[in-house]
Amino acid sequence: xxxxxxxxxxxxxxxxxxxxxxxxxxxxxxxxxxxxxxxxxxxxxxxxxxxxxxxxxxxxxxxxxxxxxxxxxxxxxxxxxxxxxxxxxxxxxxxxxxxxxxxxxxxxxxxxxxxxxxxxxxxxxxxxxxxxxxxxxxxxxxxxxxxxxxxxxxxxxxxxxxxxxxxxxxxxxxxxxxxxxxxxxxxxxxxxxx
Amino acid sequence: xxxxxxxxxxxxxxxxxxxxxxxxxxxxxxxxxxxxxxxxxxxxxxxxxxxxxxxxxxxxxxxxxxxxxxxxxxxxxxxxxxxxxxxxxxxxxxxxxxxxxxxxxxxxxxxxxxxxxxxxxxxxxxxxxxxxxxxxxxxxxxxxxxxxxxxxxxxxxxxxxxxxxxxxxxxxxxxxxxxxxxxxxxxxxxxxxxxxxxxxxxxxxxxxxxxxxxxxxxxxxxxxxxxxxxxxxxxxxxxxxxxxxxxxxxxxxxxxxxxxxxxxxxxxxxxxxxxxxxxxxxxxxxxxxxxxxxxxxxxxxxxxxxxxxxxxxxxxxxxxxxxxxxxxxxxxxxxxxxxxxxxxxxxxxxxxxxxxxxxxxxxxxxxxxxxxxxxxxxxxxxxxxxxxxxxxxxxxxxxxxxxxxxxxxxxxxx
Numbered sequence: 001x002x003x004x005x006x007x008x009x010x011x012x013x014x015x016x017x018x019x020x021x022x023x024x025x026x027x028x029x030x031x032x033x034x035x036x037x038x039x040x041x042x043x044x045x046x047x048x049x050x051x052x053x054x055x056x057x058x059x060x061x062x063x064x065x066x067x068x069x070x071x072x073x074x075x076x077x078x079x080x081x082x083x084x085x086x087x088x089x090x091x092x093x094x095x096x097x098x099x100x101x102x103x104x105x106x107x108x109x110x111x112x113x114x115x116x117x118x119x120x121x122x123x124x125x126x127x128x129x130x131x132x133x134x135x136x137x138x139x140x141x142x143x144x145x146x147x148x149x150x151x152x153x154x155x156x157x158x159x160x161x162x163x164x165x166x167x168x169x170x171x172x173x174x175x176x177x178x179x180x181x182x183x184x185x186x187x188x189x190x191x192x193x194x
Numbered sequence: 195x196x197x198x199x200x201x202x203x204x205x206x207x208x209x210x211x212x213x214x215x216x217x218x219x220x221x222x223x224x225x226x227x228x229x230x231x232x233x234x235x236x237x238x239x240x241x242x243x244x245x246x247x248x249x250x251x252x253x254x255x256x257x258x259x260x261x262x263x264x265x266x267x268x269x270x271x272x273x274x275x276x277x278x279x280x281x282x283x284x285x286x287x288x289x290x291x292x293x294x295x296x297x298x299x300x301x302x303x304x305x306x307x308x309x310x311x312x313x314x315x316x317x318x319x320x321x322x323x324x325x326x327x328x329x330x331x332x333x334x335x336x337x338x339x340x341x342x343x344x345x346x347x348x349x350x351x352x353x354x355x356x357x358x359x360x361x362x363x364x365x366x367x368x369x370x371x372x373x374x375x376x377x378x379x380x381x382x383x384x385x386x387x388x389x390x391x392x393x394x395x396x397x398x399x400x401x402x403x404x405x406x407x408x409x410x411x412x413x414x415x416x417x418x419x420x421x422x423x424x425x426x427x428x429x430x431x432x433x434x435x436x437x438x439x440x441x442x443x444x445x446x447x448x449x450x451x452x453x454x455x456x457x458x459x460x461x462x463x464x465x466x467x468x469x470x471x472x473x474x475x476x477x478x479x480x481x482x483x484x485x486x487x488x489x490x491x492x493x494x495x496x497x498x499x500x501x502x503x504x505x506x507x508x509x510x511x512x513x514x515x516x517x518x519x520x521x522x523x524x525x526x527x528x529x530x531x532x533x534x535x536x537x538x539x540x541x542x543x544x545x546x547x548x549x550x551x552x553x554x555x556x557x558x559x560x561x562x563x564x565x566x567x568x569x570x571x572x573x574x575x576x577x578x579x580x581x582x583x584x585x586x587x588x589x590x591x592x593x594x595x596x597x598x599x600x601x602x603x604x605x606x607x608x
Contacts, residue, residue: 054237058238063364
């Protein structure tokens with residue numbers, strides 16, 4: 001497991017590291033701020049990032065997750081005991097990615113593992129959702145393009161579909177994209193979108 | 195009727211626009227509404243969001259687009275957040291390093307004389323850097339879902355700079371902007387007061403354009419709570435809003451701005467030198483050392499011009515920005531989200547209890563008024579300020595998709 005721990009408080013960072021001591025193989029890097037470790041991020045490719053809840057770098061880390069260009073990593077927040085109830089509330093609210101100090105070593109490890117698997121699951125759900133949306137949009141375009149061809153060329157549905165499929169194969173592009181082009185050009189010919 | 199709760203814990207970030215919260219506590223407005231409020235300075239917007247969602251905070255100072263993004267499920271765990279009040283208009287600015295400002299002046303001395311200053315000199319520098327094979331410039335904002343991100347992108351794109359392709363936009367905490375600019379890690383930033391003034395005072399930065407120059411009265415921060423909190427504590431929320439409305443009115447009195455600067459500068463709040471905090475509260479804050487801005491500009495507004503009212507048209511403008519920059523796709527329910535999150539009904543109820551005027555309409559067309567005007571559709575007529583956009587555009591909340599698609603540069607999803 002490759003872990004980055006960002007915490008200005010050395011003692012707390014050491015505590016998290018201690019909780020992972022029996023993980024093999026293990027590579028831990030510690031930094032007091034995100035800036036201090038930013039350059040190492042791409043080459044180190046951590047499995048999980050642990051950050052102190054009171055670090056102002058949280059927003060920066062989140063933005064990396066939002067930017068599609070960066071490789072997103074699960075982030076676990078480390079809560080100080082000075083925020084009573086926060087970790088409990090987080091677990092209750094389904095935000096598993098909070099770990100509170102004073103946990104036994106075994107719990108630190110399991111919280112990180114839960115956070116990682118939950119993150120993988122969320123990533124997969126997101127990809128599946130994007131794909132499902134794209135498939136649906138493509139099916140709609142194909143249906144509309146078929147309708148257009150049937151009307152303009154006076155052919156039946158099967159023939160219209162064959163025509164679209166042939167166009168797709170000839171140009172080596174997905175059938176949804178070909179259907180979209182057809183609809184766009186038809187729109188232009190009719191005077192839409194000037 | 196007695197309040198469901200009298201003890202509250204509210205969060206804020208160290209910025210001049212947390213003023214209504216700080217003033218409500220320091221000047222006794224919470225107390226006179228029967229509330230005992232613990233204000234908690236938070237380290238990040240993500241913390242504010244998570245703590246409010248989980249109930250570790252009862253409410254907080256929030257970036258206006260944040261509760262919308264949380265509702266849409268694109269910012270942290272989805273939660274039903276609402277914004278029953280706006281905390282301020284304007285307040286932010288775009289600053290670049292003095293080195294970059296000098297380069298821009300050398301490249302285009304004439305356009306650098308214009309106000310509001312456009313990003314065209316910057317476009318020239320970027321093109322020259324590209325031709326020389328130099329790495330892209332880096333600009334920082336405070337959060338992906340912030341008026342600062344949208345403001346910077348709007349300004350850049352108007353001059354033909356593609357904010358995603360022609361430069362790098364990163365996220366940096368507000369209080370660390372000036373240090374990173376000084377260190378050369380970033381070439382510019384867009385952030386709220388007082389951090390732009392701080393960069394000028396330090397001699398590391400020059401303010402290119404104030405938010406007030408980009409949109410005469412643009413929204414910025416809101417007060418946010420969860421819908422669950424509002425439903426379980428309607429009287430407490432109303433009392434909180436009354437205290438915040440009174441505090442915002444106090445903070446906007448010209449005679450109180452000096453005292454406001456002293457309150458905010460305190461280490462409990464913004465924790466910055468008082469004269470720096472004061473710069474964007476009184477008179478004419480500078481563009482650069484020895485170059486004051488116009489003194490007739492409203493650099494930050496807390497109360498006047500119905501500033502505290504959570505306009506649905508503001509919510510829809512933010513959602514249109516999310517559309518324009520590809521943070522959401524065409525499937526997002528814009529009208530439904532704006533209606534669920536921005537709650538003018540709650541604001542009106544609290545204002546009525548104070549006998550304070552409140553708009554009777556939920557939205558207005560933005561960018562139509564070149565001079566002061568009066569909002570007659572209100573419980574009492576409200577004086578309003580000019581609200582033009584710097585590019586001469588206007589915004590009709592009835593057509594956000596059309597607005598988002600109406601720019602040459604954008605990341606519209608299909």
